[in-house]
Amino acid sequence: MEPIVLALVLILLAWRFRLGRIVRERRPAWYWYLSGYPVAAVRVLASWRKVSQLNDLSVTHKPTRAVLGGLAVKGEALRPIAPRFSFPRPTPNGLSVVVRLHPGQTPVPFLAAADALAHAWRMFAVRVTSPERGVVHLVATAADPLANSGTAPPSASASLLTALVGWLENGQAWLMDFRRVPHWLIVGATRSGKSTLLARLITELAPHPVALVGIDCKGGMELGIFAPRLSALGTNRREALAVLSALVVDMQRRMHTCRFAGVRSIWDLPEDQRPIPVVVIVDEIAELFLTSGSREEKAEAEQCSTYLLRIAQLGAALGLHLVIAGQRVGSDLGPGITALRAQLGGRVCHRVNDPGTAEMTLGDINKDAAIVAQSITPEERGVAVTASEEGGWVRGRSHLTTVADAKDAAARYADMAPNLPGLRRALEVNDGEEGTA
């Protein structure tokens, strides 16, 4: 036997019996490049024509009618032509293919065929995007990359107001960037992972020069652990109202500053004159909006809703950002919720209890995202679909942040909590009023 053949046989045997397992455990991406990807690429190339034909992705340039001896004959197209596609390129956990559509073709049948493609290529999932007209990207993942939380993503993201909260299924880091998407809505059923995501978000933002303001009408049970790093915490509706009204006053002050300086956003101000950005985190929005029906409570809830809407509408350019979390965001929470939701351009939907909630969270941004969110199972804690008004969606999993980690971060960065005098005063006045009442 030729030495080279012998060497190849030995490598193959070693791979088969031990080396393969070691590589798979230690370097899953290498394992995929060496053994999974070549097979999958051949499968894609070999099945493309047939899969395209079966899923109506092919077109025919031949007429389906012909005139034979004066008779119009109707028949099946003889040779459907599959769209041209690039050689499958490897990704760390799958492969990607660029498809050039035939003139007049749209990405819609490709979206509908995603499951069929995954099945034919024996992949976990195929995601379809269309970055430009006439082009479709098919990104196939070999196994669910979010099946376990995996290693923690690198922490403390450098850019201001950007939090690195977990992993995305395409292998990239899951970033929540408030400069790009100023306001976020986070929805999920109980035990789906909302609080964990909020904990990760706050832990990530804690080292940034930003003011964090909490509103947690469950008596501060969730956000109370961050109290040392929060510039203010409203733990019931009345306190929330005091905090929000102080923020609206601050927002007006910021508007004046910008108008005086002749700029349209605080980011255009010189750094030494720029007010500190504020991120307001509301945990369980329903507690803020639902009332017992008394006139006073109703008036408070309406006022809170109005303030939140104003901050959402005007806050982005003035450095005021909202993160609203809750189990649902339906119109049962009052008329203000729909208007507020429309202003929250970033969406995160964990497992939800009913299709309507997924639809309300993601449906206006991307229908497919809402369907995928409904398939998240109770075992997939921390898994969510994230989408933004910029278009596109992706599945992600937050990094598991324990209460101890969160407390530790809050204590470590407590001296970074800016003193927003308006807020503290508003809460003190409110405390005083409650004491005398």
Ligand SMILES: Nc1ncnc2c1ncn2[C@@H]1O[C@H](COP(=O)(O)OP(=O)(O)OP(=O)(O)O)[C@@H](O)[C@H]1O
């Ligand atoms: N990213 C994650 N990875 C692994 N486990 C997670 C993740 N996120 C959440 N979990 C697990 O799920 C449990 C519930 O999560 P969490 O408390 O965040 O849910 P929740 O939606 O806030 O529930 P509730 O509304 O009842 O407060 C956590 O105790 C944690 O063990």
